[in-house]
Amino acid sequence: MKFLDQAKIYVRSGDGGDGVVAFRREKYIEFGGPDGGDGGRGGNIYFRAVPNLNTLIDFRYTQHFRARKGGNGAGANRTGAGAQDVVIDVPVGTQIFDEDRETLLADMDEEGKTILLCRGGDGGLGNAHYKSSTNRAPRRADKGYPGEERWVWLRLKLLADVGLVGLPNAGKSTFLSVVSRAKPKIADYPFTTLHPQLGVVRQNANEEFVIADIPGLIEGASEGAGLGHRFLGHVERCAVLLHLVDGTDENYLENWKLIRRELEAYDPVLASKPEVLVLNKCDALLPEEVEERRAALEKTSGEKVHLMSGVSREGLPELLRLLQDRVNASRAEEWEEEEDDLVEIDDAPDDDYDGENDAAVEYD
Numbered sequence: 001m002k003f004l005d006q007a008k009i010y011v012r013s014g015d016g017g018d019g020v021v022a023f024r025r026e027k028y029i030e031f032g033g034p035d036g037g038d039g040g041r042g043g044n045i046y047f048r049a050v051p052n053l054n055t056l057i058d059f060r061y062t063q064h065f066r067a068r069k070g071g072n073g074a075g076a077n078r079t080g081a082g083a084q085d086v087v088i089d090v091p092v093g094t095q096i097f098d099e100d101r102e103t104l105l106a107d108m109d110e111e112g113k114t115i116l117l118c119r120g121g122d123g124g125l126g127n128a129h130y131k132s133s134t135n136r137a138p139r140r141a142d143k144g145y146p147g148e149e150r151w152v153w154l155r156l157k158l159l160a161d162v163g164l165v166g167l168p169n170a171g172k173s174t175f176l177s178v179v180s181r182a183k184p185k186i187a188d189y190p191f192t193t194l195h196p197q198l199g200v201v202r203q204n205a206n207e208e209f210v211i212a213d214i215p216g217l218i219e220g221a222s223e224g225a226g227l228g229h230r231f232l233g234h235v236e237r238c239a240v241l242l243h244l245v246d247g248t249d250e251n252y253l254e255n256w257k258l259i260r261r262e263l264e265a266y267d268p269v270l271a272s273k274p275e276v277l278v279l280n281k282c283d284a285l286l287p288e289e290v291e292e293r294r295a296a297l298e299k300t301s302g303e304k305v306h307l308m309s310g311v312s313r314e315g316l317p318e319l320l321r322l323l324q325d326r327v328n329a330s331r332a333e334e335w336e337e338e339e340d341d342l343v344e345i346d347d348a349p350d351d352d353y354d355g356e357n358d359a360a361v362e363y364d
Contacts, residue, residue: 005156005196005234007059014042014067014083016121016144019129022075023137034131036073039123039144040080043067046087047115049108053091054198056156067118070144073126080123087114090154093237097153105152109159109237117152121145155233158196160212161327163235165263166244167217167255171280173197174310175244176213179320196234201320209327212238217262232266239330240274240323247279247293253300274326277301278319283309 017039024032045067065088071080096106096117106115124142131138164172176182180199197213214231235241245256256277263271279297282290290307297305306322308315 004055004057004060007056007154008151009059009154010064010151011045011118012066012149013045013118013120013147015069015147016042016123017070017072017080018144019124019126019141020073021127021139021141033136034127034138035075035077036126036128036141037078037080038073038126038129040070041082041123042070042120042147043083044085044116044120045118046085047096047106047108047117048087048089049092049094049111049113050089051092051111053089055091056154059154067120067147070123077128083120091156093157093159095155095157097155099151101153118148118150121147157237158198158212158234159237160198161209161239162211162323163238163241164211164213164244165217165235165241165259167246167259170244170246171310172213172244176211178310178313180211196231203320203324207324209324217259232270236270238273240276240326242323243275243277244280245278245297246281247290248281248284252293253296256297256301275303276306276322277303278306278308280308280310282307283312283314
């Protein structure tokens with residue numbers, strides 16, 4: 001199945017049903033009066049985040065979603081039937097933008113989250129609604145109110161805990177295939193990864209985290225070179241960035257600076273996320289070369305540099321443990337923020353309560 005993270009769709013809620021003009025005509029009832037019913041409500045358009053989807057491929061083949069019109073009213077004060085709502089399921093992490101692709105309408109970042117995007121039109125009023133003591137035979141009925149329509153853009157941002165960044169051929173796909181059951185394409189040429197990949201790393205029965213691998217960045221990505229910045233949105237929600245630097249490349253220092261410049265050009269908030277810097281492919285270097293390049297990279301970046309080899313798995317257990325600890329700390333902070341937002345309910349009795357209401361009632 002092809003990965004698709006952007007889609008443009010058309011949504012339209014249903015119009016309201018029409019009210020009707022009708023009069024009660026029965027034998028032996030001389031003045032029956034108006035009894036035209038109101039129209040029914042048009043169908044709403046809802047979006048719902050579901051966990052069993054991970055791509056927007058379904059919206060490539062179905063791009064128009066319309067709700068039905070409400071039923072018309074009828075005589076005997078019968079109201080038209082309300083139309084059925086349309087619920088559009090999207091993957092968790094989907095953002096809904098207006099047609100300008102800048103105005104954010106909704107962020108479906110939680111499982112089960114449901115939002116009303118287009119409200120169905122109300123039904124029109126029948127003539128029974130307008131009867132009064134001075135207007136006993138109204139012949140007025142209203143048309144149903146129109147629904148809402150709009151074009152919207154859907155953009156999927158994968159919900160991952162760790163985001164992999166680096167130049168093409170830095171070893172990101174190899175790392176993902178070693179630590180998880182994901183099977184990305186691996187080859188000795190750049191841009192083997194053309195679409196984001198997800199992998200789940202299980203440390204033990206109680207600890208796991210999700211890694212997102214995106215296509216490699218190159219110089220000028222902010223200006224559209226290569227695949228540009230299109231897929232960087234998938235690592236915006238990550239708790240930590242894992243920056244892999246190819247230790248066998250002679251320009252490893254410039255490569256690190258290049259990636260940092262592209263992250264800053266895309267979003268300073270993303271660039272400010274905690275980063276774990278790793279010198280990869282150390283199995284192809286001599287021990288003295290590894291230490292020399294590690295020291296130079298630490299001096300340039302001002303960060304601690306970890307050593308790793310995805311092929312020989314050197315330094316892999318320590319790195320995974322570090323990432324898991326960072327993810328656990330980030331989750332703990334989120335839980336604390338959610339607890340602070342909760343409103344405490346005071347269950348204490350009222351001050352005016354004196355206990356007299358508990359007295360027994362005596363019957364004669």
